[in-house]
Amino acid sequence: MPFSCDLGGERHSFEDLKAVLAAASPLRSGDELAGLAASSATRRVAARWVLADLPLKVFLSEALVPYDADEVTRLIIDSHDAAAFAPIAHLTVGGFRDWLLSEAADEAALAGIARGVTPEMAAAVSKLMRVQDLIAVARKIRVVTAFRSTIGLPGRLSTRLQPNHPADDPRGIAAAVLDGLLHGVGDAVIGVNPATDSVPAATTLIRMLDELRGAYAIPTQTCVLTHVTNALTIMERGAPVDLVFQSVAGSEGANAGFGIDLAVLREAHAAALALGRGTVGRNVMYFETGQGSALSANAHHGVDQQTMEARAYAVARAFDPLLVNTVVGFIGPEYLYDGKQIIRAGLEDHFCGKLLGLPMGCDVCYTNHAEADQDDMDSLMTLLTVAGCSFLICVPGSDDVMLSYQSLSNHDALYLRSVMGLRPAPEFEAWLQNVGIAAPDGSLRALADGASPFVRQLAENLS
């Protein structure tokens, strides 16, 4: 297989398939850090010409990360669905891009090929797509999952309520939950990142969230984002676990860096399913990912960070998750340097996740050592919502006081639902209206408005 092309009288050659992918990737600091980025802008375009002419099938015969050395590669290859792949098997990567944008690639056709697309194919085609292409195709794809609420239906935008507290104080967390609920946030999950690794602390939070949810019959799911091995211990001890959370990455080595492998995920998936706590569905897993995690664990195998990220979606896909989101700007400027890189990466991740059939959301976020600000987040959240993103993460006032980074605010969810005419998950929307947080027309009451019986009950209980 030749990996070269002639452009303007100059010959551009690439050593192997992963070198083509890396050079074709839009510029980002993580690939520069890894020494994988194209050495010039011209060479980047040359790599895209080469990539466009490669057959999709090449990714089935040439593993970027060796099959024998990596269980994620084995998962990708062994679970590849040849029948689902058949309609696109004759295409080149460039041809695949054109097909995705064509009218033939409608919702049903895209759902049909999902299990035939490997992460490497998704990553490859994304490198040939402009931002508008990533949006246009992702918007056509619907992935619906459910537990106590239904995520991903047309005309809906769900949100994770993230009520983190620097010392895991249950009262402070409950206050932030209330603030989120009164903004109509929390239909994807009420999910806390605990400040400590402790099993007892996580158990306390799980019980508190479950009591709160149960007391007000809120049709959503709760999650304490503790390590999967903690979740197994906590489930063994009989605590009410709705969703099992885990950060996952695109290689066996990177997952080892997280202290996990596929076996422990399988064990946790089975344990959570056995609890049978879902009412409208049985998707019990919640995964987070993010470009740069494989390189950060030095387990990227010389593969560019966006392709490694897409491979993490193969891990997620194996466990029928309720929610998957990229924490796109969390990892820092050494992987995604500025607002431009974060925006592009968020849209790539959403596109690749959806193409592979995942209920893809995004933590639209940045850290204080990245060259980004609120204007960049406004841009990304608006673009993602146009792209049909399943859910977004919201924290009070954009300020996560435990993890020390900025995500979206509860207000941002109101803005997005308003300008795009979107509504929360149907079960949650009905609940908001039943308890009087939302008026019958769906508009939310002001925080200081005591007219709602729900707010009155809470006032009595929290006083």
Place this chain on the structure above:
Amino acid sequence: MSELTPGEQPMGEQVMGELWARLRRTTPARIALGRVGHALPLGEVLDFQLAHAGARDAVHAALDTAALAAELAPLPVLQVASDAPDRATYLRRPDLGRRLSEQSAALLAETGGRHDVVFVIGDGLSATGVQAGAARLLKACSAQLGDLTIGPVVVATQARVALGDPIGAALGARVSVMIIGERPGLSVHDSLGIYMTFAPHPGRSDAERNCISNIHGAGGLSPQDAARTLGWLLREALRRELSGVSLKDDQTPALPFEDPGRA
């Protein structure tokens, strides 16, 4: 749970205002900000921008190592630097922040030693936090370790967490404890984290460390509570000869929370 019976009056705005004021005292999070249409009120927008500016400034501050060494006295202090020559390089090249400069590696090789514990204080992403609280935290930690032998305190600039690996290895530490400035948030610019690694050596993965994070005075862990947790983890690490995910912090946590006020 009582239902609101028909005819009952809704609660007044004043009552709700008092409720929200009480809830705000339970968390440093930005709750109950109010709305203008669907947007934040302008005062909150500018308050956020000011906090972001402060955090950006903390990221780029330099650690005054002489002042820190004076505060640590009479403890012996070794000063080292990572292989990242400046802040701009440090931010883009974490690999350089994980290894010692040639000169520092030589200094530590010459020092050598054999200790149960070696403490490293690294500037990380908030020299502001390290300057303000690392010496006090270190003293609280060492007070928990009574009978153990503790090596010289290593103060490291342009440091990442994993810089504790080559430092601990060079000084013959059974356990290395890195106290490091965490990435500044909006509300807190001076949070510290502790990373404990059994048998430190270059190549340790993050899953082989135990972390105690969010140590600061604005509603985070107090130095005393962090030190108690470290004391327990460290003795377990020495007893079981491992650290990381297989060493669970399974004691009942003591996470205090006092009226924080917003930064």
